[in-house]
Amino acid sequence: MASGARGGRGALTALHLVLVWAAMAAVTPAFGFGLLVSGWGGGAGAAVLLAALGLPVLVGLLAVTALPVRAVVPLCGSRRGRLGWAVLVFLLGTSGVLAGVAAYSEQVDLGSAGTRIALAGVPYALVAAFFVPGPWVRLGAVAVLAAGVAYGGFIGPEQARRHQHEAEVARYRERPELLVLGTAPPGMQVRRAVVGPAHFSVEYGPVRRGQETGYVGLGVRPVITSAFQCPEFVEKDVTCAVDVRGEMRTVRSFPGGERSVTLGRRHGGVEVEVSSQSLGEPGLRRLLDTLHPLSDVELERLMQEKTISH
Numbered sequence: 001m002a003s004g005a006r007g008g009r010g011a012l013t014a015l016h017l018v019l020v021w022a023a024m025a026a027v028t029p030a031f032g033f034g035l036l037v038s039g040w041g042g043g044a045g046a047a048v049l050l051a052a053l054g055l056p057v058l059v060g061l062l063a064v065t066a067l068p069v070r071a072v073v074p075l076c077g078s079r080r081g082r083l084g085w086a087v088l089v090f091l092l093g094t095s096g097v098l099a100g101v102a103a104y105s106e107q108v109d110l111g112s113a114g115t116r117i118a119l120a121g122v123p124y125a126l127v128a129a130f131f132v133p134g135p136w137v138r139l140g141a142v143a144v145l146a147a148g149v150a151y152g153g154f155i156g157p158e159q160a161r162r163h164q165h166e167a168e169v170a171r172y173r174e175r176p177e178l179l180v181l182g183t184a185p186p187g188m189q190v191r192r193a194v195v196g197p198a199h200f201s202v203e204y205g206p207v208r209r210g211q212e213t214g215y216v217g218l219g220v221r222p223v224i225t226s227a228f229q230c231p232e233f234v235e236k237d238v239t240c241a242v243d244v245r246g247e248m249r250t251v252r253s254f255p256g257g258e259r260s261v262t263l264g265r266r267h268g269g270v271e272v273e274v275s276s277q278s279l280g281e282p283g284l285r286r287l288l289d290t291l292h293p294l295s296d297v298e299l300e301r302l303m304q305e306k307t308i309s310h
Contacts, residue, residue, distance in 0.1 A: 009072050012068050012069055012071075012072055013069060013072060013132050013134075013137060015068050016065060016066065016068045016069040016072075016073075016128065016132075017125045017128055017129055017132075018125075019065040019068070020062065020065045020089070020121070020124050020125045020128045021121040021122060021124065021125035022121065023061050023062070023064075023065055023121070024058075024062070024093065024120065024121040024124040024125075025117060025118055025119075025120050025121030025122075026121075027058060027061065028058075028094075028097060028120045028121065028124075029116075029117050029120050031054050031058065032097075034050055034054070035047050035050055035051060035054075038050045055090075058090060059083070059086045059087055059090050060086070062085075062086035062089055062090055062124070063082045063083055063085070063086040065128075066082045066085055066086065066128075067082075069132070070082075072132065072133070073085070073131050073132055073133070074133070075131055076131075085131060088127070089124055089127045089128050089131075090124070092123075092127040093123040093124030093125075093126070093127045093128075094123075095123075096122075096123025096124075096126065096127070096148075097120055097123050099123075099152065100119060100120075100123070100152065103152040103153075103156060103157070104116070106157055106160060107157075107160035107163075107164060108151075108152060108156035108157055108159075108160050109156060109159060109160065109163075110156075122144075122148075126141050126144055126145060126148075129141035165303075168303065169299065169303075171195075171310065172195050172299060172303075172308065172310075175195075175197070175198070175200075176293070177222075177268065177269055177270060178195070178198075178199065178200040178220050178221070178222070178270060179195070179200055179220075179293060179294035179299075180200065180220045180267055180268075180270060180272060180291050180292070180293060180294065181202060181218075181291070181292060181293075181294045181298060182202075182218055182274070182287040182288065182290045182291050182292075183287070183290035184204050185204060185216060185279055185283050185286070185287060187206060187207055187214070188204045188205060188206060188207060188214065188216065189204065189205065189206075189207050190202055190203070190204060190302065190307055191203045191204060191205035191307065192307060192308075192309075193302055193307055193308040193309070194308070194309055194310070195308065195309070195310055196310075198221060198222060199219065199220060199221045200219070200220040200221075201217065201218065201219045201220070202217070202218040202219075203215065203216075203217055203218075204216040204217075204218070214278040214279070215276060215277065215278060216274060216275070216276040216278075216279050216283075216284070216287065217274065217275050217276070218272065218273070218274050218287070219272070219273045219274075220267075220270050220271070220272050221270065221271055222269070222270055222271070223266065223269055223270060223271055224271070227242075227246055228242050228246060228247065228248035228264050228266075228271075229242065229248075230242060230248065230250075235252075237252060237253040237254075238250065238251070238252050238253075239251045246265075246266060247263060247264060247265045248262075248263070248264035248265075249261070249262070249263055249264075249281070250262040250263075250264075254277075258277060259277070260275060260276070260277045261275065261276060261277075261279075261280070261281050261284060262274070262275035263275075263281070263284045263285065263288060265288050265291075267288075267291050272288065272291060274287050274288060
């Protein structure tokens with residue numbers, strides 16, 4: 001008889017928790033969506049009015065789910081007790097739902113839309129389980145709660161960050177043939193890199209911040225002509241020449257004796273140009289001689305330093 005009584009109590013407890021989960025999974029998402037729509041369309045007043053009308057209904061629905069365990073859960077033995085139980089379950093369960101919404105807003109994967117709707121009822125059933133006498137039900141609730149906190153607070157966010165990082169790398173790697181980098185000249189480092197739909201540009205500057213003298217620009221684009229060609233008509237104080245190796249050299253002179261040197265070279269299936277007013281032609285040629293595909297390590301460093309952008 002005792003085992004039969006325990007089996008009956010277990011069945012009632014299971015029915016009770018399933019009812020709590022099913023009821024809140026059905027109404028909570030709809031109620032939350034209604035609040036959002038009413039607040040969007042009618043302002044805060046409309047949302048407050050809907051909340052004032054809907055919250056008593058939700059608490060009353062929870063109180064109904066406690067009827068099967070009136071003889072099992074001491075707090076649910078009276079109408080007043082069931083109402084107090086329903087308020088507590090609603091408040092604590094809603095805090096769990098809000099925690100889930102916060103995790104989802106941080107890109108934590110909570111499954112499909114159907115899965116997220118089903119998960120909306122879990123916090124309420126979990127809170128209800130803590131009111132059920134007996135160590136095994138509460139131990140199970142603690143285990144589920146610990147798993148949820150671990151996933152929502154640690155595992156899920158880490159997975160979201162990893163997936164976001166992988167997606168960002170994939171965006172940069174959409175045109176891998178353009179991602180060509182030269183070793184920074186002595187005393188310089190990559191200050192900025194920009195990945196475009198059909199170009200890749202890099203700015204080299206002094207290692208020491210605040211020291212803005214010295215600049216080298218590198219630009220990479222797909223091959224658009226059969227060979228480098230100087231313009232038929234060049235501006236005054238500009239000289240251009242293409243050597244026997246097919247490399248183009250352009251020099252622009254400025255008042256005061258300063259000049260800007262630009263060297264162009266084919267590298268695989270792309271055209272690369274480097275230019276500078278401070279680094280001489282030998283230094284620019286050394287930069288061209290160190291051209292290489294942007295490695296994963298280099299890309300990772302540029303992303304960590306927030307030096308590269310789209």
